Amino acid sequence: MFSKSTHDIAASFSRRGVLAATAGLVLGLASLTGAKAADDTIKVGVLHSLSGTMAISETTLKDTILFLIDEQNKKGGVLGKKLEAVVVDPASNWPLFAEKARELITKDKVSVVFGCWTSVSRKSVLPVFKELNNILFYPVQYEGEESERNVFYTGAAPNQQAIPAVDYLMKEEKVKRWVLAGTDYVYPRTTNKILEAYLKSKGVAQEDIMINYTPFGHSDWQTIVADIKKFGSAGKKTAVVSTINGDANVPFYKELGNQGIKAKDIPVVAFSVGEEELAGIDTKPLVGHLAAWNYFESIKTKDGSNEKFIKDWQAYTKNPKRVTNDPMEAHVIGFNMWVKAVEKVKSTDPDKVIDALPGIEAPNLTGGVSKMLPNHHITKPVFIGEIKANGQFDVVWKTPGLVAGDAWSKELEGSKDLIGDWVGKKCGNFNTKTNKCLGSGS
Amino acid sequence: MPAHLSARLCSLALSLFLIAFALPAFAGPFEDAVAKFANDDFSDTEEAIGVVAGSGNPLAFPIISALQDGRLMADPDSKKVYVTGADGKSIDAATGAAVASVPDSASAVRLNNRLRRSVDAALGGLTLQSPDVGTRLQAAQSVFKSHEETALEAVDAALAKETSRSVKTALGEARAAILLFKSDATEVEKLEAVATLKARGDQDALALLTGMGDQPASVTKAAASAIGSIQSSLAVWSMVQNAWYGLSLGSVLLLAAIGLAITFGVMGVINMAHGEMVMIGAYTTFVVQEVIRTRYPGLFDYSLLIAVPLAFLVAGAIGVLIERSIIRFLYGRPLETLLATWGLSLVLQQAVRTMFGPTNREVGNPSWMSGAFELGQITITYNRLWILVFTLAVFMILLAMLRYTALGLEMRAVTQNRRMAASMGIATSRVDALTFGLGSGIAGIAGVALSQIDNVSPNLGQSYIIDSFMVVVFGGVGNLWGTLVGAFTLGIANKFLEPVAGAVLGKIAILVLIILFIQKRPRGLFALKGRAVEA
Numbered sequence: 001m002f003s004k005s006t007h008d009i010a011a012s013f014s015r016r017g018v019l020a021a022t023a024g025l026v027l028g029l030a031s032l033t034g035a036k037a038a039d040d041t042i043k044v045g046v047l048h049s050l051s052g053t054m055a056i057s058e059t060t061l062k063d064t065i066l067f068l069i070d071e072q073n074k075k076g077g078v079l080g081k082k083l084e085a086v087v088v089d090p091a092s093n094w095p096l097f098a099e100k101a102r103e104l105i106t107k108d109k110v111s112v113v114f115g116c117w118t119s120v121s122r123k124s125v126l127p128v129f130k131e132l133n134n135i136l137f138y139p140v141q142y143e144g145e146e147s148e149r150n151v152f153y154t155g156a157a158p159n160q161q162a163i164p165a166v167d168y169l170m171k172e173e174k175v176k177r178w179v180l181a182g183t184d185y186v187y188p189r190t191t192n193k194i195l196e197a198y199l200k201s202k203g204v205a206q207e208d209i210m211i212n213y214t215p216f217g218h219s220d221w222q223t224i225v226a227d228i229k230k231f232g233s234a235g236k237k238t239a240v241v242s243t244i245n246g247d248a249n250v251p252f253y254k255e256l257g258n259q260g261i262k263a264k265d266i267p268v269v270a271f272s273v274g275e276e277e278l279a280g281i282d283t284k285p286l287v288g289h290l291a292a293w294n295y296f297e298s299i300k301t302k303d304g305s306n307e308k309f310i311k312d313w314q315a316y317t318k319n320p321k322r323v324t325n326d327p328m329e330a331h332v333i334g335f336n337m338w339v340k341a342v343e344k345v346k347s348t349d350p351d352k353v354i355d356a357l358p359g360i361e362a363p364n365l366t367g368g369v370s371k372m373l374p375n376h377h378i379t380k381p382v383f384i385g386e387i388k389a390n391g392q393f394d395v396v397w398k399t400p401g402l403v404a405g406d407a408w409s410k411e412l413e414g415s416k417d418l419i420g421d422w423v424g425k426k427c428g429n430f431n432t433k434t435n436k437c438l439g440s441g442s
Numbered sequence: 443m444p445a446h447l448s449a450r451l452c453s454l455a456l457s458l459f460l461i462a463f464a465l466p467a468f469a470g471p472f473e474d475a476v477a478k479f480a481n482d483d484f485s486d487t488e489e490a491i492g493v494v495a496g497s498g499n500p501l502a503f504p505i506i507s508a509l510q511d512g513r514l515m516a517d518p519d520s521k522k523v524y525v526t527g528a529d530g531k532s533i534d535a536a537t538g539a540a541v542a543s544v545p546d547s548a549s550a551v552r553l554n555n556r557l558r559r560s561v562d563a564a565l566g567g568l569t570l571q572s573p574d575v576g577t578r579l580q581a582a583q584s585v586f587k588s589h590e591e592t593a594l595e596a597v598d599a600a601l602a603k604e605t606s607r608s609v610k611t612a613l614g615e616a617r618a619a620i621l622l623f624k625s626d627a628t629e630v631e632k633l634e635a636v637a638t639l640k641a642r643g644d645q646d647a648l649a650l651l652t653g654m655g656d657q658p659a660s661v662t663k664a665a666a667s668a669i670g671s672i673q674s675s676l677a678v679w680s681m682v683q684n685a686w687y688g689l690s691l692g693s694v695l696l697l698a699a700i701g702l703a704i705t706f707g708v709m710g711v712i713n714m715a716h717g718e719m720v721m722i723g724a725y726t727t728f729v730v731q732e733v734i735r736t737r738y739p740g741l742f743d744y745s746l747l748i749a750v751p752l753a754f755l756v757a758g759a760i761g762v763l764i765e766r767s768i769i770r771f772l773y774g775r776p777l778e779t780l781l782a783t784w785g786l787s788l789v790l791q792q793a794v795r796t797m798f799g800p801t802n803r804e805v806g807n808p809s810w811m812s813g814a815f816e817l818g819q820i821t822i823t824y825n826r827l828w829i830l831v832f833t834l835a836v837f838m839i840l841l842a843m844l845r846y847t848a849l850g851l852e853m854r855a856v857t858q859n860r861r862m863a864a865s866m867g868i869a870t871s872r873v874d875a876l877t878f879g880l881g882s883g884i885a886g887i888a889g890v891a892l893s894q895i896d897n898v899s900p901n902l903g904q905s906y907i908i909d910s911f912m913v914v915v916f917g918g919v920g921n922l923w924g925t926l927v928g929a930f931t932l933g934i935a936n937k938f939l940e941p942v943a944g945a946v947l948g949k950i951a952i953l954v955l956i957i958l959f960i961q962k963r964p965r966g967l968f969a970l971k972g973r974a975v976e977a
Contacts, residue, residue, distance in 0.1 A: 051791070053901055055800040173555060184946050214945040217905050219896045220694070222687045222826070223940045229821075230680075233645035235653020247802055247897045254807075254895065258814050258823040264558040265587075282806055288555050386554060396484070396554045 041084040042077070042348055044069060045104035047115025047125070047136075052092025053217050056247050057327070058117045060276055061139060062087060064328045065114045067316045068335045078342055086110055094124045101125040105132045111348035112137065112338055114331055118245065119143060119187040126151070135350050137338065139330035141271055141293075143190035147375045147407035147420025147428035150350070152337070152357060154330035156294050157377055157405035158194050162241070164382040165269050165292035166195060168397050169239045170202065173267060176236040177208045179228050182243035184213040191243050191271070197411040208236065218248045221255040229259065232266045240268040249273050250281050253289070263288025263386070275323035278391045286387045294364075294380040295329035296393045301367040309365050323391075329365045336362040337372055358423050368402055375420030375428075377405030472497045476505065476536045479523045479551045480516035487551060488560055495564035496592070501525075501538050503568045508535075509551055510561050517548040524548060563588035570600040575609060582612035586646070589619035615642050622654050632661045640668035644819055648672050679819035684937050686820060692933025693830040696926060698892065698906040699913035700837060701885030703925040705761075707914050708857050709877055711769055712776050714784040716910060717903025718791060719882045722760060723753035723889020724898045725794060728803045743808040746890060753886040761882025765875045773874075787903065795900040805893040829891050836887060841922060853877050857920075916956055918966030928967055932956075 046065045048058035069083045077083055086108045090097040097116065104110045105128070112135045116122045119142050129136050129150040141156040169175040180195055182188025192211055199209060210231050212224060232238035244252055249270070256268065262285075269290040275297050278286075299306055309332070314322050341356040342348055357372050364370045370378045379402040385393030407420035408429070417433040419425075427437035475493035478486040491509070494502050508514040508525040514535065515524045523535040524544045532544050553561065566584030569577050570593075578600070585593045597617050604610045618635035621627045627635075639647040651665045651672070698720060705713040727749040734741050734748075741748070764786065772779045807825060814823040844850035855863040856873045864870050889902070896902060917928025932952060939948040963969070 050800065051795065051900070055795075055901075056802055056897075056899065059800045212944065215949065217901075218945060219905065220687075220691050222690065222823075223684070223937060224945065226683060226687075226821070227941065230645060233649040235649045235651075247899060247901075250802060250897045251895060255823070258812065258825060259821050260814060264555045264562065267555050276801070279801065279804070281804065288553075288558060394552060396552075 041082045042079070042342075043084050043086050043108055043110040045101075045108065045110035045113035045115065046085050046087045047090060047097065047101055047104065047113050048117065049092040049121075050087075050089040053246050054092040054117050057276060058092075060325070061114075061117070061327055061331055063317060064313075064331045065335065067313060068332065070316065071312070072335075072339060078339055079346060079348075090121065094118075094120045097121040097124045098128050101128045101136075102132070105129075105134045110134070111342075111350070112353070114139070114334065116140070117327070118185065119190075120185055122151070123186065133350050135338070135353060137331070137334035139327045139334060141326070143187045143194070144405075144407060144409050145190060145412075145415055147377070147422070149354060149376075149422055149428060151376060152334060152372065153377045153405065153407075154334035154337075155327060156380060156382075157407065158191055158409055158411075159406045160294060160380050160382055160403045161271055161292050162191050162195055163198060163411075164399060164403070165271070165290070165384060166198065166241065168290075168292075168384045169241075169267070169269060172397065173239060174237050175239040175267075176204070177231065177234060177238040178204065178210070179231055179238065179240040180209065180211045180243070181224070181228070181240055182213055183218075183245040183248060184215055185245075187245070188213065188243035192241075194409045194411045195241060197413075201411065214244070214248065216246060216248065219251045221252045222259075225252075225255045225259050225261065228266065229261060232261075238266050240266060242268050242270040243272060244270070245272045247277075249277055253281055253286050256289075257282075257285030263290070269384070274325035274327075275392065276325045278387065279323060281391075283387055283391045284389050287389050289387050290384055290396075291387070291393060292382065292384050293326040293393075294382060295324075295326045295366055296383055296385045296395060297324045298385070298388075298392045299366050299383070299395060301365070303367060305363060305367065306365045324365075333362050333364050333370050333378065337378075354422070370402065373404055374423040375405070375407040376422060377407055377420075379404050472499050472501075473536045476523050477521045479509075479514060479535070480518055480521040482516070482518060482552065484552075484554055484557060487553070488557055491557065491560045491564055495567060501535065503565075504533075505535050506561060506564050506568060509553070510558075510565060512550045512553075514551045515544050515548040516551050517545050519547055520545070522548075523551075559588065563590055563593070567593045567596050570596050570613075571603065575606050578604070578606070578609045579612055582609055582616050586612065586616040586619050589616070589623055589650070591620060591624050594620050594624070614638055615647075619650055622650060629658050629660060632657065633664055636661060636664045636668050640671060643672050643675055645676065648676070676819060680941075682818070683820040684941065685934060686822065688934030688937035689930065690826040690830060690933070691937055692930035693826075693833040694892070694895070695909055695913050695933055696837065696929035697829065697833040697888040698885075699910040699925055699929055700833075700840065700922075701881045701883075701888060702910045703914050703917075703922055704840075704881030704884065705878055706911070707920050707922070707925065708853065709874070709881070710776075710857075710919075711773075711878070712780045712783065713769075713881075714780060714907065715764065715787040715790060715903075716783075716881075716885055717905075717907035718787045718794075719757045719761060719885035719903070720889040720892060720906055721794065721898075721900065721903040722757045722790070723749075723886030724805065724893035724896075724902055725798060725803070725889075726753040726756050726886065727890045727893045728798075728805050728898050731805055742806070743810060745806075746808060746811070746894075749890045750887055753890045754883040755886075757886025757889070758879040758883030761885075762875050762879035764882070765878035769878065770871065770874060787907075791900045791903070798900075800900065803898045805898050807894055811894055825894050829894065832891055836884065837922070837926060840884065844922070849873075849876060853880075912953075912956060916959065916966055918968035921966075921968040924966055924968035931967075 046062050048062040049055050050059055050062060066085055069085050072078065073082050086104060088100040088104060090100045101113065104113055114137045116125060116138050117140050122138055125136065126148060134150060136151045137154055138151055139154050141161050144157040178199055180192040182192055196209060228240060267288065267290055269292060271292060273291050274293060297310065310324055313324055314320050337357060337360045340360050340362060341353050345352040345356045358374045359372060361369050361371045366381055368381055370380055372378055381402050382399040383395050384397040385395050388394050408415040408418035410416045417431050418429050419432055420428045421430055425437060429438040431438060471493060475490040478490040494505055504525050505514060513526045515526055524532045524541060525535050526532045526544060532541050533539060534541050562584045566581045566588065569581040572578050572581065585597060597613055601613045604613055615638055618638035621631045621635040639651055648669065651669050654665065701719060702713065702716045705711050705716060730749040730752060731745045734745050768782050769779065772782060811825045811828055814821045844854060852868050852873045855868060856870050860870055913929045913932060914925055916932065917924030936948055936952050939951055943951055
């Protein structure tokens with residue numbers, strides 16, 4: 001059927017078929033474009049995928065920002081102006097993130113953007129934010145090794161999630177053998193590199209570390225789960241450190257449950273699985289598997305701040321079962337920090353706000369107060385939670401205080417001397433040994 | 443657990459530990475230990491488990507099993523601990539006295555993984571002589587896993603009384619595991635233990651033998667030879683395992699591709715919306731399960747059986763609609779068909795996203811599709827097994843339909859020579875619509891099965907569309923048997939490559955192989971011959 005000549009195809013190209021096809025395309029895209037805006041408002045860009053493989057995680061973050069803007073406007077807005085959200089859909093398509101970011105800044109003239117989930121999407125928009133000098137709040141735990149003037153990282157750096165989780169497993173579960181399983185992209189690869197270096201520095205031998213990568217959306221986990229089982233039967237306590245992202249987690253956990261790998265035999269500690277992801281799984285076989293985050297919905301606070309947030313959120317979404325999760329909390333902290341900084345300098349000018357943000361403090365939802373650091377990361381508590389049968393987490397361990405986020409990992413040869421300091425040194429990658437700023441060239 | 447059964451278990455536990463225990467009225471180590479459950483501290487709980495399990499107190503079993511099930515309630519204020527039963531009756535854990543109600547301030551004693559292991563080990567020791575064979579087997583297996591020296595006496599006592607052969611074997615293995623790690627066991631005992639584990643021959647035995655630490659030279663030597671023989675037998679099993687995984691992956695590929703083999707293979711329509719038909723089938727399953735959950739919870743195990751015909755009808759009807767409204771205008775124009783169906787796939791995805799939300803929907807596994815069984819040294823999960831059976835059944839039914847029914851005959855006639863068929867009095871456009879509906883309906887059925895192993899999300903179809911085209915093109919367009927062979931070949935090749943190359947590289951390698959193969963044989967494995975090719 002491909003034997004038709006190109007001439008025929010070209011000739012028939014303009015007929016009804018194209019009409020039908022474009023009509024389909026237009027219909028598909030029409031529902032995604034945002035609204036136009038009035039002039040006396042402050043515009044806030046929301047850059048989260050509402051379709052594609054990351055929609056499962058990112059849609060909630062879009063709703064979170066809309067919720068926060070709604071709450072802020074009820075309090076009278078910022079600087080006497082109402083906030084207005086401009087929502088775009090980069091559709092889990094990494095280059096499209098850059099395009100949509102440019103559109104937000106140049107066309108919609110937003111003052112700040114809240115967005116991105118995967119590190120590839122963040123890397124894709126970085127040049128745009130630098131070039132057009134705007135602000136991005138990035139709410140997801142990530143691999144570190146970055147400190148940019150225009151980006152504020154409200155999610156966890158590796159030392160605020162991965163390293164404490166590994167410490168917990170070593171100390172509490174006496175784990176001697178490690179499977180580092182991840183999705184094949186920059187966050188899992190860098191995190192696993194850091195973890196590998198860290199484990200080796202703790203005396204773990206190379207043969208006791210197994211590293212495995214799978215594509216986005218991987219669904220056939222039989223071989224890998226069987227491999228994990230085999231790796232775990234070498235007479236040493238084994239654990240899986242999972243940086244598997246997105247909805248590939250669901251079939252992974254299903255396969256673990258079906259093949260009878262219980263948490264008490266081989267625990268899995270995940271860095272990207274929260275309440276939202278568990279909502280699509282039967283969690284009974286998963287009881288006891290772990291997750292490391294800076295926030296859990298189940299955490300009880302003395303001042304009731306978490307309880308109040310959950311109640312307001314469920315009222316706003318009109319869904320009494322809607323869960324909350326860690327990246328949402330990061331957006332809450334980031335949003336409140338931005339509001340405070342804008343009110344401090346009485347302007348939404350990105351340069352002024354960027355300079356004002358370090359040192360700003362905002363309460364987190366677990367009863368503490370987080371602070372923006374000169375390296376554009378924030379201080380956070382670290383919690384280890386075990387999955388319960390109802391899809392929530394039971395906190396089994398937490399750090400005594402807040403942990404300051406390291407932009408550059410102390411475990412890696414190439415970055416252990418680097419620091420980010422946008423207050424004193426005005427540099428994102430300052431080498432403390434040579435006393436030099438590496439600049440954007442590195 | 444029924445009250446009389448737990449009472450019997452308690453008395454057995456009592457006879458097992460012939461230690462005098464304090465009467466409940468006295469405050470002794472047992473009561474102190476029970477009170478520790480109320481501290482909400484994991485190390486205190488662990489200590490309490492050890493003391494309670496070793497106390498010989500008849501309350502030990504109800505307390506520990508309640509702890510396992512989350513029925514052990516502790517009041518942090520009064521430091522009182524209660525065992526609540528499934529029947530709603532509660533007792534004071536320290537005294538065994540019935541209490542009217544558990545105070546509201548009490549909450550279930552929390553466990554972490556380390557404690558779950560201690561609980562398992564403790565329960566294993568306490569239930570080795572349970573009257574129920576299944577419980578005894580489980581107890582022996584948990585003693586095997588924890589292999590703590592303290593359980594040796596209990597194992598020996600149980601072994602002397604055991605009548606069931608399988609439990610006896612399990613107890614023997616548990617005994618071997620304990621002796622292997624017991625520092626003062628004799629060399630003879632240890633050699634026997636190694637032999638027992640060698641006979642068991644699975645990964646758990648291998649784990650014990652490799653992790654046993656310093657041993658007398660003769661034992662080390664025997665263990666090394668046991669390890670070698672277990673490893674070589676496991677290597678053979680791992681080949682069997684790869685082949686099984688390959689069959690299973692092949693069945694998923696076949697199931698996803700079989701509808702496309704009709705719409706693309708037989709009709710020649712490049713149907714990019716095929717994946718969305720699969721997705722619609724999966725969402726039909728979700729809706730069926732939701733209705734069952736809210737109205738007829740007893741029917742849950744039949745939800746898939748109900749969903750299969752419904753998914754066929756829903757996806758089939760949508761297929762007929764698409765054919766009548768779009769595709770029939772585009773026959774013979776592949777490029778426009780491709781664009782139109784791709785646009786359509788976006789519309790369908792967005793429609794589902796608007797109706798059901800962007801997040802994944804939970805489709806539960808009925809009990810007969812959960813869990814796994816052991817076949818030799820490999821684990822076969824029921825969901826994969828049923829999907830393989832189901833796929834082959836769908837394939838056979840489809841084949842029979844095409845061969846033996848009037849509609850099948852008309853379909854073949856129309857697709858092989860449309861004008862001739864029309865002159866013979868076949869209503870070709872009706873047959874086109876029905877054929878496309880059949881292909882879509884089968885895709886819908888595939889969705890029911892795939893909802894059991896994958897995410898039910900608006901993107902479900904996208905992850906299968908490329909694989910489906912790959913299978914159909916590789917197998918040979920227009921040939922159902924080609925699709926079958928193609929799917930299983932790709933599945934098995936993929937699973938044998940994956941352990942060597944990893945999931946990412948394995949997939950790339952398969953794609954490269956297909957590209958090379960298509961260069962050599964552009965019409966796939968089973969090329970159609972004769973006049974049909976030119977049509």
